[in-house]
Amino acid sequence: MKNDRFPPDFLWGASSSAFQIEGGWDEDGKGKTVADYNSFKKSERQADSKIASDFYHHWKEDIALMKELGLTMYRFSIAWARIIPDGDGEVNEQGITFYSQIIDELLNNGIEPFVTLYHFDLPYALVERYNGWENRECVYAFERYARICFEAFGDRVKYWQVHNEQNLMIRVDERMNINEETLHRADKLRAQMDYHMCLAHAFAIRACHEIVTDGKIGPAISSTCTYPLTNKPEDVWAAKMNDWFKTEYCLEMHMTGEYPGYYMRYLKKRDIVPVMLEEDKEILKNAKMDYIAVNYYRTLCASYLKEEDTHPKGERAFRGNEVDFDQYGYFRDEKNENLAATEYGAQIDPMGLRIVLNEYYRKYRVPLIITENGLGAVDVLTNDGKIHDEYRIDYLRKHIEACALAVEDGVELMGYSPWSVMDLLSSHQGFKKRYGFIYVNREDHDLKDMRRIPKDSYYWYQNVIRTNGEEL
Ligand code: BG6
Numbered sequence: 001m002k003n004d005r006f007p008p009d010f011l012w013g014a015s016s017s018a019f020q021i022e023g024g025w026d027e028d029g030k031g032k033t034v035a036d037y038n039s040f041k042k043s044e045r046q047a048d049s050k051i052a053s054d055f056y057h058h059w060k061e062d063i064a065l066m067k068e069l070g071l072t073m074y075r076f077s078i079a080w081a082r083i084i085p086d087g088d089g090e091v092n093e094q095g096i097t098f099y100s101q102i103i104d105e106l107l108n109n110g111i112e113p114f115v116t117l118y119h120f121d122l123p124y125a126l127v128e129r130y131n132g133w134e135n136r137e138c139v140y141a142f143e144r145y146a147r148i149c150f151e152a153f154g155d156r157v158k159y160w161q162v163h164n165e166q167n168l169m170i171r172v173d174e175r176m177n178i179n180e181e182t183l184h185r186a187d188k189l190r191a192q193m194d195y196h197m198c199l200a201h202a203f204a205i206r207a208c209h210e211i212v213t214d215g216k217i218g219p220a221i222s223s224t225c226t227y228p229l230t231n232k233p234e235d236v237w238a239a240k241m242n243d244w245f246k247t248e249y250c251l252e253m254h255m256t257g258e259y260p261g262y263y264m265r266y267l268k269k270r271d272i273v274p275v276m277l278e279e280d281k282e283i284l285k286n287a288k289m290d291y292i293a294v295n296y297y298r299t300l301c302a303s304y305l306k307e308e309d310t311h312p313k314g315e316r317a318f319r320g321n322e323v324d325f326d327q328y329g330y331f332r333d334e335k336n337e338n339l340a341a342t343e344y345g346a347q348i349d350p351m352g353l354r355i356v357l358n359e360y361y362r363k364y365r366v367p368l369i370i371t372e373n374g375l376g377a378v379d380v381l382t383n384d385g386k387i388h389d390e391y392r393i394d395y396l397r398k399h400i401e402a403c404a405l406a407v408e409d410g411v412e413l414m415g416y417s418p419w420s421v422m423d424l425l426s427s428h429q430g431f432k433k434r435y436g437f438i439y440v441n442r443e444d445h446d447l448k449d450m451r452r453i454p455k456d457s458y459y460w461y462q463n464v465i466r467t468n469g470e471e472l
Helices: 034-041 055-069 093-108 124-130 136-153 183-211 233-256 261-269 280-286 350-364 390-408 456-466
Strands: 011-015 073-077 112-118 159-164 216-223 226-228 292-296 300-304 331-333 368-372 413-416 438-440 452-454
Touching: 011 112, 011 368, 011 456, 034 124, 055 093, 055 452, 055 456, 073 159, 093 112, 093 136, 112 136, 124 136, 136 183, 159 183, 183 216, 183 233, 183 280, 216 233, 226 233, 233 261, 233 300, 233 331, 233 350, 292 350, 350 368, 350 390, 390 413, 390 456
Parallel strands: 011 073, 011 413, 073 112, 112 159, 159 216, 216 292, 226 300, 292 368, 368 413
Antiparallel strands: 300 331, 438 452
């Protein structure tokens, strides 16, 4: 079938992460992770990571469904604590065997494995020993883990991602185990952890290039763009600040090896400059990214808030509506009246994706790939035994269309891998909020039969892949 909107070798994928899909949380030697720990805290209210989608026991059947869907790549993560249960001690051979089987099965079915090393699931033992990323030892532990993965799987896995959404993860206290009493202490700790993660990122890039022949590796960025609430210059500035402080400073460090000036100014002004060793500079500078992975769901909108209004006493004293990440001051999240939102409040904006792709590509000139994009909803299994998720089809169709336009704009886009391959544990709403192409027949507290049922969006995406994006 002729179609030149997407390159012939375009990767059509679907995504997941270990703690959200696998289950088998303590099987065959796996250690507990921060993601497990946090999910257990909420298990009275919703599903946790103990069983999740039970991919750990269903992987053959699940990969067969991926094959039937027509995927040419599958983006998933390795659980660090399955490979090294306590984070930096003994290697667990059963963990290596598990992922080796997955990788072989994917390749045997013509599906390219696209592997993330760390998706929110730091081994819990490292929190107990070092308070996680606060300590430089965690950086070395990560480098060792990355090297072990490259050695074990690098003969077959050519595409690697380091941390999933460092720029978002760092702001979620429970994912980082930040429990400080004052905002200043929390921000200081956060800045140190963030820097250590950047350093670990650079070590992993170097190791991949040393070990994996033809390996390609890069960051996975939680990506969005922020619109100003009005055309007042202050609101425009607020929108820029939102993007700079939520995304750009981190991407800039990955791509250039240095924090940008505005970020250093912020760190100094708040007296939270992390310890950065002289010897790190070279490692950070020399870490060359082969691509940038874009995780994109929605856009944001912001208005200006005077700095003194944000933290009058240096503490969390934000006024007005609820703000996700308020520690930087300067901006307040607003609703964009021009956009529809999902039932969970994410503002749907395909054009925003075109903007993001163009901006990243013009700035950094490396290929891009989308490793997350999707719509979370309460899907219903109807009496006909089907899931009619036309709202998801509509969302995905418009976003793929935006990708095609970005390609026409000249963006080098390697592939599109939406979230998620099948229903899995939402990072906020358990099993209620679903993103998958494949329905998993369970509820938060009722495992039912765990049957896999392709949704309408599965058959729709199958045709998209078959026609290389011609028929949307
Ligand atoms: C991304 C994460 O930010 O958002 C995924 O990488 C997550 O792990 C996804 O599941 C959707 O978020 P949520 O909270 O709706 O599951």
